[in-house]
Amino acid sequence: MDFDLNDDQKMLAKTVADFGKKESTVERFRKVRDAEGPGWEKAVWQKMGELGWLSVPFPEEVGGFGGSFVEVGLILEQLGKTLVPEPYLASVVLGGYPILLGGTAEQQQRFLAPMIEGKTSLALAHREPARRFAPGAVAATATKDGEGWVLEGTKAWVPNGHAADQIVVAAKAEDGLGLFVVDGDAVERETLGCIDGHRAAHVKLDGVKVEADRRLAAKPAEEVLVQVLDHGAAGCVAEGFGLAQSMLWMTLDYLKTREQFGVKIGSFQALQHRSVDMFVEVELLKSVFTEAIARVDQGDLEARRAVSAAKLQLAQGGQFVSRQAIQLHGGIGVTDEADIGLFFKRMHSLVTLCGDEAFHVRRFAEEMDAA
Known part of the structure; x- marks a missing residue:
């Protein structure tokens, strides 16, 4: 390739x-x-x-x-x-x-x-309270009502769910998992502030009626949802790679300008070593990012492995970079006035979106066993 x-x-x-x-x-x-x-x-x-x-x-x-x-x-x-x-x-x-x-x-x-x-704008409402990341972990229901459907349930932490004009909702119907496009104004939405400064929503489906032509049924819904969440995970890695690069550059600039004991702190060998460790993790993230975005459209076993490997590196290497960046900035790094703290928080959010470290480690192992 x-x-x-x-x-x-x-x-x-x-x-x-x-x-x-x-x-x-x-x-x-x-x-x-x-x-x-x-x-x-x-x-x-x-x-x-x-x-x-x-x-x-x-x-x-x-x-x-x-x-x-x-x-x-x-x-x-x-x-x-x-x-x-x-x-x-x-x-x-x-x-x-x-x-x-x-x-x-x-x-x-x-x-x-x-x-x-x-x-x-659009949103995906899949995740639910007290449930983890598996595509099939859905309790919301879709009940047949004439030619259409009635949706019941609650969706948690829906990215852009507070503002989306149309929301794709995952719900279980009598014939299996279904994906339904729901008008944003037809649901009850509670806007939430996220740790990274973005907004999301809890979405309540209380007898929401959906026309038959709003069900996405060209392919099996669970198969589609697996691929969508893989694309989402690859997207998290892509954005996280951008964050990691910026955090590395910002930290290097800070080390070159901040003075302590009358010298630039970037001259301290211990801090140089930590900077090199950050660079190594960014390069590793670049490698898995490149493979993930190149393979994810395949939608096969190889693609799922590449995505999970990349998400793991984001969780480990990406967070290593963000934590080192905070440490090397010192106390100022955790204040809202310091840009580096904003990047740190966004990285933390991306690590858990579309499957956290534990989920992707487990899935990667299961895919290896199945091969």
């Missing part, structure tokens, strides 16, 4: 990187986080649509670019470098991929086309 980027992919990554540096700095993240509203700006989301970033993985028939997850991963990497708050991971990946993989052409046109233009 060729892991080299082509010219178009390099240009895409540079365009997103330039956007982050010029138009969406960490200071913008702070302002949006502290302001009233969804925690991101609709005008910027629409601009992302105009730039074509929201269309990347979707078919040309619905206004998409027809690309792969490699391009999606490159975008997420660059967005992570400056903490761009718009819900690219939550909407394009977690919300969009169920419709891409499990929806009919008509459903893709109906639900993806407006999001591609930046007019709407």
